[in-house]
Amino acid sequence: MLFSDRLEARIAECGNPICLGMDPKLSLMPVERRHSQVHTPEDKIRFFYMDILEECEKRNVKPAVVKPNSAYYECVSIEGMRVLHDLIAAYKSAGIPVILDAKRGDIGKSSAAYADAAFRIYAADAVTVSPWMGKDSVGPFLEHPANGGVYALLRTSNKGAADFQDMPVKDSTAFFQVAQKLVEWDNGNLGAVVGATHPEELEKITSFFVAAQHEIPFLIPGVSIPGVPGGQGGDAKTVLQAIANGGGKRHFHVLNSSSGLNFAWQRSGKEAEYAAACVDAMESLAEALH
Numbered sequence: 001m002l003f004s005d006r007l008e009a010r011i012a013e014c015g016n017p018i019c020l021g022m023d024p025k026l027s028l029m030p031v032e033r034r035h036s037q038v039h040t041p042e043d044k045i046r047f048f049y050m051d052i053l054e055e056c057e058k059r060n061v062k063p064a065v066v067k068p069n070s071a072y073y074e075c076v077s078i079e080g081m082r083v084l085h086d087l088i089a090a091y092k093s094a095g096i097p098v099i100l101d102a103k104r105g106d107i108g109k110s111s112a113a114y115a116d117a118a119f120r121i122y123a124a125d126a127v128t129v130s131p132w133m134g135k136d137s138v139g140p141f142l143e144h145p146a147n148g149g150v151y152a153l154l155r156t157s158n159k160g161a162a163d164f165q166d167m168p169v170k171d172s173t174a175f176f177q178v179a180q181k182l183v184e185w186d187n188g189n190l191g192a193v194v195g196a197t198h199p200e201e202l203e204k205i206t207s208f209f210v211a212a213q214h215e216i217p218f219l220i221p222g223v224s225i226p227g228v229p230g231g232q233g234g235d236a237k238t239v240l241q242a243i244a245n246g247g248g249k250r251h252f253h254v255l256n257s258s259s260g261l262n263f264a265w266q267r268s269g270k271e272a273e274y275a276a277a278c279v280d281a282m283e284s285l286a287e288a289l290h
């Protein structure tokens with residue numbers, strides 16, 4: 001089954017388009033309030049996300065997908081990467097697909113090795129890639145036997161996105177040129193990263209794919225949760241409206257919040273309730289988007 005079909009079925013099944021980012025920030029993970037046996041940063045990360053998973057299962061409130069960003073695990077230690085691997089396995093076995101946010105891409109043979117690492121070693125369902133090096137760089141991810149999803153960076157959420165992505169190219173912009181290539185390269189497993197922070201661009205990008213009669217799933221990072229610091233300011237309802245205005249499919253695209261959902265306990269200040277606060281925030285986001 002193609003990734004786009006699996007994703008659409010998953011969003012319909014769980015009833016929300018939420019992508020729970022999993023970007024550990026140790027100072028905001030008060031795990032020792034619940035577990036006295038936490039001794040290392042790796043334990044802290046493991047307990048934190050396992051508590052959130054347990055709470056999701058207990059309340060039957062699950063995100064459509066999760067997205068750990070590998071940087072936050074790699075910078076902890078080699079063992080941190082083992083924790084990333086184990087969390088991917090745990091969330092997958094709870095039926096939640098995992099997007100590994102690693103932003104890979106290289107010459108063909110090196111991309112093939114990156115693809116194998118993402119899909120076989122980490123066993124992720126999807127991975128983020130940079131399209132900058134072209135078709136032979138993205139191809140090995142699309143052709144990997146795991147048949148996983150491949151989200152290419154298209155119009156990112158950061159301020160610097162404008163530096164290159166908005167550059168005028170052939171009567172349009174660089175990101176529209178990339179969008180055209182994505183349509184050409186897609187084999188049913190390709191998606192695009194489009195930031196939540198620029199809804200006007202999101203609407204235009206949606207219209208582009210709709211006009212090409214070739215919608216691909218968007219991973220939309222940059223969504224903030226009201227009252228929780230650290231997000232990028234994107235508003236989830238505005239994002240869905242932009243997709244609707246562009247004529248896009250309703251249950252196809254996922255909206256990512258990492259710090260907003262992970263550290264939602266900051267709203268009440270009740271540190272020991274970090275897992276419940278995360279799932280509360282997910283539940284109210286899901287309701288608001290229903």
Ligand SMILES: O=c1ccn([C@@H]2O[C@H](COP(=O)(O)O)[C@@H](O)[C@H]2O)c(=O)[nH]1
Nearest residue numbers: 069156157195221222231232257258259
């Ligand atoms: O354009 C992009 C691409 C990736 N990201 C990643 O998503 C999360 C966002 O975290 P928040 O805490 O919700 O802001 C993070 O892993 C980024 O590296 C992005 O923000 N924008």
